[in-house]
Amino acid sequence: MTPDLECADLTKQFGETTAVDNVSFAVPPGSFFSILGPSGCGKTTIMRMIAGFLDPTSGDIRIKGKSVLDTPPNKRPVNMVFQHLALFPMMTIAENIGYGLRRQKTPKDQISRKVDEALDRIGLPGIGGRKVDELSGGQKQRVAIARCMVLEPDVLLLDEPLGALDLKLREHMKIELKALQATFDTTFVYITHDQSEALVMSDQIAVMNAGRFEQVGTGQDLYYRPDTPFVAGFIGDANRWKGRIERVEGAVLEMRTETGLAMRATASNDLSAGDMAEIFVRPETIRLAASADALADFDNQLQGTVTSILFNGAASRVLVQDSVGETLEVTLPQSGEFSGLHRGDTVHIGWGAAQAICFGGGA
């Protein structure tokens, strides 16, 4: 099956700076593809190249197998939902949605039918006569998507479309967007710097850093099997230790941290004894226990004191200071077992080597 969108060795330079550096990816039809990365890593630049507002310095963009480099933006079978939506303030909602159809010279009666259909699909029937500024943020959002979707593009590009919304609405729109993608059955390319947006909605996520793709994979891949320290640090939270590898025994290695702790982690690719390395352990993989006995099965065990309890409902954490003075974040189980935990209490913590990811070169 030819991918809906394919970028090959895409590079964009602005003078000296390389905003996008040799990026290649393919998005299969009907999937939700996200590009996730910190601010300024080049996400918008990729998007604008796909939409046709920027010419790549080198590389190729193919839509349904055909290169679109010579196609101007108004002829490309992709549409874009802009970061600040860019609805046309001088038009009504119906005129906004019908704008693209009018450009295609669709007959009037068909336009009004399609506009009504689109309004139904986004769950806002009957608002066609309103002005843009008479809508709420979330409604504008949906109108911006409908405005693109009536044109039935091969690929819909969305540039941080939830950025301007408040937290509660953002949570709601995440689910809504995923549902809209299923209704319209179109390929979505979504860019964001918010990992939870990417994780919740995407079939595939590309993590981007400084113009390059660090890793492309499903949310699970990125979360459980990050390829690079950047991905491990960017997706979810992690406790980190740097140190030197002492031994490698099959699938497990042992590292001596800079603070002198011995730590066991999953051996990955080509690490051998003597290498500098960095270990990442997620707060939610660390088990909290009242006594050392309960942790007998874990490869890594530490004893420490609770320095702080960060209550945040289901995402509550405890900060534990270990014997060498480092502070670890540990997720607080919600089973009630530790509801009586206080500052200064002594706790035991442990985690398996399989949950600790190790990367070389942490020096």
Add this chain to the structure above:
Amino acid sequence: MRSHARIGFVLLLTPLVLWLGLLIVIPHIDMLLISLRERISFGVYETSTAQYQKALTEPLYLRTFWRTAVMSVLATGITLLIAFPVAYYIAKMAKGRLQQVLFMFCLIPFYVSELVRTFGWMILLRETGIVSNLLQWTGLADQPVEMLYNDAAMMVGLVYTSMLFMVVPLVTTLESLDDSVIEAGYDLGGGGFSVLREIIIPHAMPGIVSGCIVVFMLSLGNYLTPTMLGGKDSLWFTEMIYNQFIVRSNWELGAAFGFMLLVLSSVIVWGMLRLTGRTLQETMG
């Protein structure tokens, strides 16, 4: 406390009221009264509409009146056509320093007085002027060409004088148009022309209307440019007002002319607002 606020309010309002009252309302009432009287004999006046009858029946007066109106509308239209691309370039295409420099270029002609500026045009366009010499030198003309004292020269002068007053409001409104809105227009399949017609012009409408109103009123009330650059046949209505007041000392007819001009500009401005479906409040605020 309340009385303090009242005093402050009155103090702040006084200059405005004085300005409006002394310079605009009172002279106009006086003018209206003057225009509505007829001189019977030395020092004896009678109320009548004779001045207006004279103004509306005398072909020269009437012709000049309409000519001035039509030419002002034309000058406004030409100014808009030239200023729009310039303003678009300054607001949307030029970046940073270039933007400021271009804006300064629009301002520079206003550093010298209108009189000097108009003389500049005369130096360029007269029979022994630079353009005429250039045409002869290149062989495009075999004798001196007189380009002054006709409607075209006058139009050039009017447009040139009004340019800035069109460019400034246009740049301001165009700058407030988000680039991504224009991009969205292209992204959804629009070509350059339809983006201009459906997105850029509707957005720039307040600037277009307020620029046009200002330029129209400036052209209509301009005295210097039509007098100096226009020919004997291109009489401007302000010249006639001047003639009546100063040359002929016929204040009654001059006042009637003045009132006709006021009504004309009010009607055309109102028509312009009606045509574009805007209120004065929206346009100026």
